[in-house]
Amino acid sequence: MNEKLRDLIITDFLAIVLGLTVSALILLFLDKNPVESFGILFSSIISDKYTFAEIFVKATPLIFTALAFAFAFKANLFNIGAQGQFYIGSLIAVSSSLFLQGKMPSGIALVIVFLLTVIGGGIWGSFIGFAKAKFKANEFLVSMMSTYVALAIMNYLLRTVLIETKAEYPQTNPLDTSMWLPTFIPGTRLHIGFLIAVIVAIAVWILLYKTTLGYRIRVVGRNSEAARLAGISSKRLYIIAFLISGSLAAMAGFTEVNGVQHMLLQGFNPDIGSAGIGIAILANANPIGIIFASILFGALKVGGTIMGQMSGIPSSIIELMQGFVMVFVILSYFVRSQLEIRREKRKLRKVVEE
Amino acid sequence: MNKPFFELKNITKYFSKVIANNNVSFSINKGEVLALLGENGAGKSTIMKILYGLYEADSGDIFMEGVKQKINSPKDAMSLGITMIQQHFSLVPAHTVTENIILGNVKGRIDWKAYENEIGELANKYGFEIDPKALVKDLPVGLQQKVEILKALHLKTKLLIMDEPTAVLTPQEAENLMEFVREFTSSGNSVIFITHKLKEVMEVADRIIVMRSGEIHGDLKCADTDEIELSRLMIGRDINPPARIEADSEADSSEIRLQIDGISVVENDNISRLNNVSFNIRRGEIFGIAGVSGNGQQDICEVIIGALTPSSGKILLDGEDITNSSIREIIEKGIGYVPADRHRDGMIMDMTLAENMMLKDSFGEKWLKNKFIDNNKLKNYTNSIIKEYEVKAPGAEANAKGLSGGNQQKVIVAREVNNGSKLIIFNQPTRGLDLGAINHVHKTIFKERAKGKSILLISTELSEIFGLSDRIAVIYKGMIQGIYNRSELTTEKIGLLMAGYTDDKEV
Known part of the structure; x- marks a missing residue:
C-alpha cells in the first residue's frame, strides 16, 4: 500500500515536472526566457494572498467534477456528463436561491439549496444509470449527450423564466448577499465551498472503501460476473453509482453559483467537466488524491491568467501546459502499473522461495 | 503414394508453465479421415493450431508430401491447401x-453475380441448401457451419480440419456432415476431426489418434479397435486416487439434504441443456458427477445456486423449496460454490x-463494525486462512491476480467452505492445479464431509x-445416465456412460 502511494507521488511529480519542462520549451520558441517567466509566475502566486487563495477557489468545482468521474469509474462506468450535471446543479442552485432569499435565515436557506441541488443532480445522473441498466444503453454516449440537453435547458431558462429583470442579457439577477457562501479568509474570494469539497471527497473515500455499498460498487466495476454469482445486482448499482456521481457534479453548481459568481450566466465554466476527467486520472481515481490534483489544476489556471498578463505570452500557453501535464500524467499511469506488476511478482517469488 | 500427405514430426509446444504438446508425431494420408480423440485439455486443438499456423511450435517439423514446410500463419497454411x-x-x-466466403481473397472490383453463381453451384454440388445472398446472422448454426465449409471448398482445400464440428449440431445435421465428409474425402481430400465423442469417431474415421495430456497414446485403424479400447486409452489407466477417508457414519442412514427433482433447462431454440435431472445428496455425503465437460455440468451448478431458472422441476434444501x-x-x-472458471466467476483479480x-457476505453484518467494514478483522481472518490453507501469498493485502492458480483456488475454497454451512458445490476444483494444491483441495473436501456437510463434486x-x-x-x-455406488463402476463402464452409452442399450 505504501509502495503504491510512493509510486503515485513519484510518477505524478515527474509527470508534472516533465509537463512544465516541455511547456518551458514552447516559451523558448516565443523568445521568452522560461526561467524568468516561471519565476514571475511563482513569485506572483506566492506573494499575493488574493492570488494564492484563488487557486483554491478554482480547485473547488474541479474537486467535485473529478469526484463525479472517479466515483462512476469505480463501477467501471464512464460519466462523461459531469459538465451537464454541473449545469443542472447550477440551475437548481440559482433558481432555489432566488426563490428562497429573504424568506428565511440564510443558513437554513443555503442548506435547503444545497440539498435540492444534490437531489436534482442525482436524479439527472440516475437517468443515465437507468438507461444503462434497463436498455443496455452505452453510458459513455448517453452521459456525453446529456450535457448538450442540460446546456439547452440552461440556455432556454436563461432566456425565459430566469432572465434578469432588465431582460438585457441571458443571465439571472444577482443573488442577495445573504445567499452567498461565506468566505473564510478576509481579502480573498475563498469561500466555504472549498471546505465542503474536501469534506465530500473524504466522505466519498469512506463510502467507497469503508462501506459495503462502496465495496459492491467496486466489485461490480472489477468483475460483474463474479458479482452476479455473489448475489450482487449490477443493474441496481449502475443506477446508484450514477445517482451519486450526478449529485457530486451538481455540488459544483452550488459552490460556483452561491460561492463565486452569485448569479448564473450563459456559457458558465464550460470546461470543468473535461478537466475533472483528467484530474481523476491524475489522482488514479482516489478521492483524496483528487483534492491535491485539483489544487494543482487550480494553480495552473491561476498561473495561466498571470502569464497571459505578461507581455508577449499568449494566455493560451496555460492550455498547452495543462495539456502537456495531462499527457504525461496519463503516461505515468502505465508506468505505475508496470512498476506494480513487477513488484507483485518480486514479492510472490520471495514467498515461493521461502 | 508412399509419402503421407502431411506429416508432423516431434512437435513440442509449451504454454508458459504447461506443456501442451510433448513430442507429438503423426501423419495423414490423402483421402483419409483422421480423428483426433481426447479429453478437453489433451492438446488436440493445440496441435491442430500449430498445423494451421495459429501457434508456433517450440520444436518439431511439418512435412508436406515429404517436403519440409514452414507454416507461420493461416495464410501459409491455406496456400498449402489446409x-x-x-x-x-x-x-x-x-x-x-x-x-x-470471398473475404480476404478478392481484389479490386468484385463481380458479385459471378461469385454468387459460383458459390451457388458449389453449394449445389455438395447438396447444401444455402442462398448465397442470405445474411449469415439469419442462418441457423448448422448452416453457418456449412458456410464455413463452403469457404474452405472455395479455397480448394485439400485438408480440412474441423474442431468439435458436431458440438453445435442436431443429430440430423451431424449425419449430413458425416455424409459430406465421406463425399469430400472420396475425391482424394483429407479431413481431420477434433472430437471427444467416441460414437462419431467410430462412425466416420479411418484412423484414430488418441491424445492424453499432450501426448499421443494410440494411433489405431478404426477397423481394429472398439469404443472400450478407445475410452481406456483416452482416460488412461494410471488413475492415482487420493488417499480416501471413509465416512464415520454410514451415509445412507442419514437424512437427505439436497433434493433435485426433475430439473430441465430448455433454451429458446428448444435445445435442452438439462433434461429431467434428478438426484439427491445426503448429509455427510460426497456426490460426484462425472462426464465430459460441456454436458450440462455448469447448468446444474447454476440452477442450484439460483443463477439459472429451470424450465421445470424442483430443488429442495432440507425439505424447503429453493x-x-x-x-x-x-x-x-x-x-457454497467453487466455480470452474475462477477468473470469471470466483474472484476479483x-x-x-x-x-x-x-x-459473498457484502449484504450481511459479518464484516461490519458500527456499519463500516472492519478491515482489521477481515485482514486477520484472511491471514489465518493463508496460514491454514498454506496459501503462498505475501499477505492479506496482496492482489489476487499476483497469485498462482493453485493459490487463488485455495482462497476461493476457503471462502466457500466458510459460506457453505450445509452444501458445498465443487465444479472442477482441481483443474489446472499442481499436485500439492490438488491434495490440499481433496483433503479439505474430506474434512468438510466429516463435519456433516454435503458435497457436490463435479469433475x-x-x-x-x-x-x-x-x-x-x-x-x-x-441427462443423468445413471447413479451408482462407487464400487459398482469400473473405468471402462464409466467411459462408455460418459460417451453416451447406457447399460444395455445405445441412446
Missing part, C-alpha cells in the same frame, strides 16, 4: 454468405485477498471422482 474450421465460427454475421430463490438467498441458506474474502477427472465420491452420477448431454 483450412481449419474453428469451434467458434469466424464469420461476419452482418455480411452475406458470398461476402463471407427452486426460485435468488442467488443471495441461496448464499444465505448456506450453499484486481482486489486484495482480504477484499475477495468478503465477496471431468475420473480419478478425482473415483477417489472422493460416495456415489457417482454420470451426465451426458444434460
Whole structure:
C-alpha cells in the first residue's frame, strides 16, 4: 500500500515536472526566457494572498467534477456528463436561491439549496444509470449527450423564466448577499465551498472503501460476473453509482453559483467537466488524491491568467501546459502499473522461495 | 503414394508453465479421415493450431508430401491447401454468405453475380441448401457451419480440419456432415476431426489418434479397435486416487439434504441443456458427477445456486423449496460454490485477498463494525486462512491476480467452505492445479464431509471422482445416465456412460 502511494507521488511529480519542462520549451520558441517567466509566475502566486487563495477557489468545482468521474469509474462506468450535471446543479442552485432569499435565515436557506441541488443532480445522473441498466444503453454516449440537453435547458431558462429583470442579457439577477457562501479568509474570494469539497471527497473515500455499498460498487466495476454469482445486482448499482456521481457534479453548481459568481450566466465554466476527467486520472481515481490534483489544476489556471498578463505570452500557453501535464500524467499511469506488476511478482517469488 | 500427405514430426509446444504438446508425431494420408480423440485439455486443438499456423511450435517439423514446410500463419497454411474450421465460427454475421466466403481473397472490383453463381453451384454440388445472398446472422448454426465449409471448398482445400464440428449440431445435421465428409474425402481430400465423442469417431474415421495430456497414446485403424479400447486409452489407466477417508457414519442412514427433482433447462431454440435431472445428496455425503465437460455440468451448478431458472422441476434444501430463490438467498441458506472458471466467476483479480474474502457476505453484518467494514478483522481472518490453507501469498493485502492458480483456488475454497454451512458445490476444483494444491483441495473436501456437510463434486477427472465420491452420477448431454455406488463402476463402464452409452442399450 505504501509502495503504491510512493509510486503515485513519484510518477505524478515527474509527470508534472516533465509537463512544465516541455511547456518551458514552447516559451523558448516565443523568445521568452522560461526561467524568468516561471519565476514571475511563482513569485506572483506566492506573494499575493488574493492570488494564492484563488487557486483554491478554482480547485473547488474541479474537486467535485473529478469526484463525479472517479466515483462512476469505480463501477467501471464512464460519466462523461459531469459538465451537464454541473449545469443542472447550477440551475437548481440559482433558481432555489432566488426563490428562497429573504424568506428565511440564510443558513437554513443555503442548506435547503444545497440539498435540492444534490437531489436534482442525482436524479439527472440516475437517468443515465437507468438507461444503462434497463436498455443496455452505452453510458459513455448517453452521459456525453446529456450535457448538450442540460446546456439547452440552461440556455432556454436563461432566456425565459430566469432572465434578469432588465431582460438585457441571458443571465439571472444577482443573488442577495445573504445567499452567498461565506468566505473564510478576509481579502480573498475563498469561500466555504472549498471546505465542503474536501469534506465530500473524504466522505466519498469512506463510502467507497469503508462501506459495503462502496465495496459492491467496486466489485461490480472489477468483475460483474463474479458479482452476479455473489448475489450482487449490477443493474441496481449502475443506477446508484450514477445517482451519486450526478449529485457530486451538481455540488459544483452550488459552490460556483452561491460561492463565486452569485448569479448564473450563459456559457458558465464550460470546461470543468473535461478537466475533472483528467484530474481523476491524475489522482488514479482516489478521492483524496483528487483534492491535491485539483489544487494543482487550480494553480495552473491561476498561473495561466498571470502569464497571459505578461507581455508577449499568449494566455493560451496555460492550455498547452495543462495539456502537456495531462499527457504525461496519463503516461505515468502505465508506468505505475508496470512498476506494480513487477513488484507483485518480486514479492510472490520471495514467498515461493521461502 | 508412399509419402503421407502431411506429416508432423516431434512437435513440442509449451504454454508458459504447461506443456501442451510433448513430442507429438503423426501423419495423414490423402483421402483419409483422421480423428483426433481426447479429453478437453489433451492438446488436440493445440496441435491442430500449430498445423494451421495459429501457434508456433517450440520444436518439431511439418512435412508436406515429404517436403519440409514452414507454416507461420493461416495464410501459409491455406496456400498449402489446409483450412481449419474453428469451434467458434469466424464469420461476419452482418455480411452475406458470398461476402463471407470471398473475404480476404478478392481484389479490386468484385463481380458479385459471378461469385454468387459460383458459390451457388458449389453449394449445389455438395447438396447444401444455402442462398448465397442470405445474411449469415439469419442462418441457423448448422448452416453457418456449412458456410464455413463452403469457404474452405472455395479455397480448394485439400485438408480440412474441423474442431468439435458436431458440438453445435442436431443429430440430423451431424449425419449430413458425416455424409459430406465421406463425399469430400472420396475425391482424394483429407479431413481431420477434433472430437471427444467416441460414437462419431467410430462412425466416420479411418484412423484414430488418441491424445492424453499432450501426448499421443494410440494411433489405431478404426477397423481394429472398439469404443472400450478407445475410452481406456483416452482416460488412461494410471488413475492415482487420493488417499480416501471413509465416512464415520454410514451415509445412507442419514437424512437427505439436497433434493433435485426433475430439473430441465430448455433454451429458446428448444435445445435442452438439462433434461429431467434428478438426484439427491445426503448429509455427510460426497456426490460426484462425472462426464465430459460441456454436458450440462455448469447448468446444474447454476440452477442450484439460483443463477439459472429451470424450465421445470424442483430443488429442495432440507425439505424447503429453493427452486426460485435468488442467488443471495441461496448464499444465505448456506450453499457454497467453487466455480470452474475462477477468473470469471470466483474472484476479483484486481482486489486484495482480504477484499475477495468478503465477496459473498457484502449484504450481511459479518464484516461490519458500527456499519463500516472492519478491515482489521477481515485482514486477520484472511491471514489465518493463508496460514491454514498454506496459501503462498505475501499477505492479506496482496492482489489476487499476483497469485498462482493453485493459490487463488485455495482462497476461493476457503471462502466457500466458510459460506457453505450445509452444501458445498465443487465444479472442477482441481483443474489446472499442481499436485500439492490438488491434495490440499481433496483433503479439505474430506474434512468438510466429516463435519456433516454435503458435497457436490463435479469433475471431468475420473480419478478425482473415483477417489472422493460416495456415489457417482454420470451426465451426458444434460441427462443423468445413471447413479451408482462407487464400487459398482469400473473405468471402462464409466467411459462408455460418459460417451453416451447406457447399460444395455445405445441412446
